[in-house]
Amino acid sequence: MTRSSTSRRWALRACAAGAVLALGAGSAMANNWPDKPITLVVPYTAGGPTDVVARLIAVPMGQSLGQTVLVENTVGAGGTIAPARVAKSKNDGYTILIHHMGMATAPALYKKLPYDPLKDFEYIGQVLDVPMTLLSRKDFPASNFKELQDYVKKNQDKVSLANAGIGAVSQLCGMLFMHQMGVKLTTVPYKGAGPAMNDLMGGQVDLLCDQTTQTVPVIKDGKRAKVFGVTTSERLSSLPEIPTLNEQGLKGFDVKVWHGMYAPKGTPKDVVDKINKALNVALKDDNVKKRIAELSSDLVSPEKATPEGLRKHLEAEVARWDKVIKAAGVTAE
Incomplete structure (x- = not known):
């Protein structure tokens, strides 16, 4: 047997031994995890x-x-x-x-x-x-979705749309809303959904599309904001009285x-x-x-x-x- 073949054999053995040790270490970590x-x-x-x-x-x-x-x-x-x-x-x-x-x-x-x-x-x-809902400040001029559509189309340069920041789902939902409505509103990005909701309830911004984990308490309270619809294709069993945006005219609007x-x-x-x-x-x-x-x-x-x-x-x-x-x-x- 040549020296080179012997070296290759020892190298293969070393690799195999290393693999066994690594496998053993990984198994040990998994067995003790979490500590x-x-x-x-x-x-x-x-x-x-x-x-x-x-x-x-x-x-x-x-x-x-x-x-x-x-x-x-x-x-x-x-x-x-x-x-x-x-x-x-x-x-x-x-x-x-x-x-x-x-x-x-x-x-x-x-x-x-x-x-x-x-x-x-x-x-x-x-x-x-998590479904989403479209809300407005409590004193927003519109009282239902048809009135909202009319008002937004006539006053788009005056209407502000809040979101939880660039890349947040509230931004995406809001952009899809504007796209299907054919309007361009003033978007106001916040550092999170909490601050955006606080300013909506405080009357500093007009509209917000956000997740039910954030909006349901506000909707059920009924005093701090208005709700115009849910973003899913079907109504929610927990909020059956609130129509979908899809059934109110925004065909195919479905964001969950x-x-x-x-x-x-x-x-x-x-x-x-x-x-x-x-x-x-x-x-x-x-x-x-x-x-x-x-x-x-x-x-x-x-x-x-x-x-x-x-x-x-x-x-x-x-x-x-x-x-x-x-x-x-x-x-x-």
Whole structure:
């Protein structure tokens, strides 16, 4: 046997030994995981719709995992800073992300996105679907959707439309509303849904399209804002008296905000499976189900609350919103 062949054989043995050690280390980590708190990163401000969902499921998830799940709000750049942070985090399962449909719209909205939603993450599972509603300040001149249409078309240069910031679903919903109405309103971006809602109720802005997790308490109060319709194709069982925008003339208007949970690419499958199991425990929690129903939202089916369910949905949504956003002419730097 030649010296070169002997060297190659020793090199192959070394590689094999290294692979076994790496596999063993990964298995050991998965077996001991978690042995410290997990951070659940939210791309938006505290008190906003996604934050409400995160804090609601964090408690039962933590109980299931035997460790605290800490909610961290990492805001900015239209919700793209948080995914970028998680994508670059250590892939040990201790830093995970909850994000809404912004994961699917960001590739079309931003020219230079610091991460790839389809390549830089491991999928944990879908969480819930959230309808949206169109609201106005309580003293807005219109009292129903027909009056709103007439007023907006005649006074578009005077009407302001709030959103939770560039890239937020409220911005996308508002842009689609303007596109289908054939008007251009003065858009007012905020640093989160909470501040936008506060200014709407305070009368500083005219209109806002936002998620039911944020708007249902205001709608049921009936004194702080007016509601003109829901964004889904069918009426909500919790708000049956409120017609859809579709049935009132905006044909095909259907926006439902879905949420998913992600981990950095390369997170061990055993760890992802443990997080997924904890997520599914949380989705069956009685308090979670009660609170989500109160917010007129829908927890996803067990089939959707899986890595494969989220992967397929994200791929389909990226393709869908790419066409919608480009047709609407919505872009961000």
